[in-house]
Amino acid sequence: MKIAIIGAGYVGTTTAAAFAHHGHEVFVADNNQEKIKAFQRLKVPFYEDGLEEALKEFIQKNLLSFTTDIKQIIQGCEVIFLAVGTPSLTTGEADLSYIKEAAKEIGRYMNDYKVIVIKSTVPVGTVNYVQEVIQDELKARKSNIPFDTVSNPEFLREGKAMEDAIDPERIVIGSDSERAETIMRTIYKEFRCPNIMCTSPKNAEMIKYASNSFLAAKISFMNELARLCDVLGVDVAEVSKGMGLDSRIGHQFLQAGIGYGGSCFPKDTKALAQIALQRNLSLGIVEAVCAVNETQAQWFLEKAENALGSFSGKQITVLGLTFKPDTDDIREASSLKIIDYLVKKKALISVFDPKGMEHVKKLFPGISYKTDPLQALTNADAAIIATEWKQFTELDWKSAKKVMAQPYIFDGRNSLDPEVMKNLGYVYMGVGRPP
Numbered sequence: 001m002k003i004a005i006i007g008a009g010y011v012g013t014t015t016a017a018a019f020a021h022h023g024h025e026v027f028v029a030d031n032n033q034e035k036i037k038a039f040q041r042l043k044v045p046f047y048e049d050g051l052e053e054a055l056k057e058f059i060q061k062n063l064l065s066f067t068t069d070i071k072q073i074i075q076g077c078e079v080i081f082l083a084v085g086t087p088s089l090t091t092g093e094a095d096l097s098y099i100k101e102a103a104k105e106i107g108r109y110m111n112d113y114k115v116i117v118i119k120s121t122v123p124v125g126t127v128n129y130v131q132e133v134i135q136d137e138l139k140a141r142k143s144n145i146p147f148d149t150v151s152n153p154e155f156l157r158e159g160k161a162m163e164d165a166i167d168p169e170r171i172v173i174g175s176d177s178e179r180a181e182t183i184m185r186t187i188y189k190e191f192r193c194p195n196i197m198c199t200s201p202k203n204a205e206m207i208k209y210a211s212n213s214f215l216a217a218k219i220s221f222m223n224e225l226a227r228l229c230d231v232l233g234v235d236v237a238e239v240s241k242g243m244g245l246d247s248r249i250g251h252q253f254l255q256a257g258i259g260y261g262g263s264c265f266p267k268d269t270k271a272l273a274q275i276a277l278q279r280n281l282s283l284g285i286v287e288a289v290c291a292v293n294e295t296q297a298q299w300f301l302e303k304a305e306n307a308l309g310s311f312s313g314k315q316i317t318v319l320g321l322t323f324k325p326d327t328d329d330i331r332e333a334s335s336l337k338i339i340d341y342l343v344k345k346k347a348l349i350s351v352f353d354p355k356g357m358e359h360v361k362k363l364f365p366g367i368s369y370k371t372d373p374l375q376a377l378t379n380a381d382a383a384i385i386a387t388e389w390k391q392f393t394e395l396d397w398k399s400a401k402k403v404m405a406q407p408y409i410f411d412g413r414n415s416l417d418p419e420v421m422k423n424l425g426y427v428y429m430g431v432g433r434p435p
């Protein structure tokens, strides 16, 4: 099939690669010219393992192309996916202006029957809203071209985006139209997906917000519990291991740390809480999930500061800047809160991250960016691990100790073995682990 995708971000491009992988012809449009130029030069303007190679392959096989000509791809394809951003407004609500703009363009240019599929994460009711926006545009053109709108939320994880997009664990299709559902099933026919669920658009929209908020809740639950474990001398990592042995609980998303970041959990939890507040409902659990996350890094930093005596004038190394390993994405990363705090406390800051330094340089030009972990740790009074890159978990910590001024390790991701670190002579502090 010929598929159009509007929005050449993480989701739009990985979805495009997955569709091309499964034999479709995919056309991706973005209104950011620089981004499109980069893709046309076979360069991915962000880091995602395996994506650049896949895009090169499919572009060369003429299964994939990038353009700024949105009109052309709208007219040339029966199915149009919207993968534009839905960032937080200051109120916490999702900003639907990019969705609205793209929907208007579809209404303006569509020439025959279309299925418009919303892949972006959007509040319940957005599929109907997009339908109305398109309808208004058609009315203005005095046209009554038929079309359907569908919800098809995306569940990929950054860092594993390609494997998640090519072989997803679940595909959720929210459609009120049999014709559109048949087309959606045809698109996904070649995917090796064990669970294809067809439901209403509103249900599909809620499944996305509920999934992200539930995963965030698991993390915030463990982070809050870590604060109690800390006082009681209990190891939260052992607790999560023991809890996860119950298959009803499972091991995933129980790792306590300095909070979840990224472009989605913080925004989607806030948006869900806000959707409820607009209906005079308060989702106490979701609000608590957000509140724990807001304060987790600060709680950890205050403990670290007490252990060290003070951050003022001390040489502090932050290892890891991205919101998780295997990405260059620093959106809502806990490292930013850490650097901000250290700057206020007048620490001397050195940082290293395998992929995220360029982005952080723009926010904090005054700190010292190093080319490898050992260089970053040289003369450090303490190291704070903010992201569990394997460059840090597999570091030669014996050699690292020789270059550090003082042997303090504040492990914000519980990524190192406390016993090993203590045996090497470090003063090790994790999240919710006994000293």
Ligand code: NAD
Binding pocket: 006, 007, 008, 009, 010, 011, 012, 029, 030, 031, 032, 035, 070, 083, 084, 085, 086, 098, 099, 101, 102, 119, 120, 121, 122, 154, 155, 156, 157, 158, 263, 264
């Ligand atoms: P992104 O910011 O990386 O990309 C969005 C792209 O849309 C940008 O390149 C922007 O220029 C483009 N755009 C905006 N308005 C446009 C318009 N009118 N016409 C053409 N292009 C336009 O965003 P993303 O991370 O890919 O996320 C997209 C959506 O998918 C969001 O709703 C997000 O919540 C959701 N999502 C993201 C992930 C993820 O891991 N990043 C996973 C699942 C769902």
Ligand code: UGA
Binding pocket: 121, 154, 155, 156, 157, 158, 159, 212, 215, 219, 252, 253, 254, 255, 256, 257, 258, 259, 260, 261, 262, 263, 264, 265, 323, 324
């Ligand atoms: C998350 C979801 O996992 C995806 O299913 C979803 O599609 C996506 O959001 C989205 O909607 O954008 P992602 O943000 O890429 O994916 O990354 P995750 O692996 O979920 O990690 C999110 C954050 O939680 C990271 O900061 C990570 O460090 C933190 N985390 C994760 C923990 O603190 N503890 C854990 O046990 C797991």
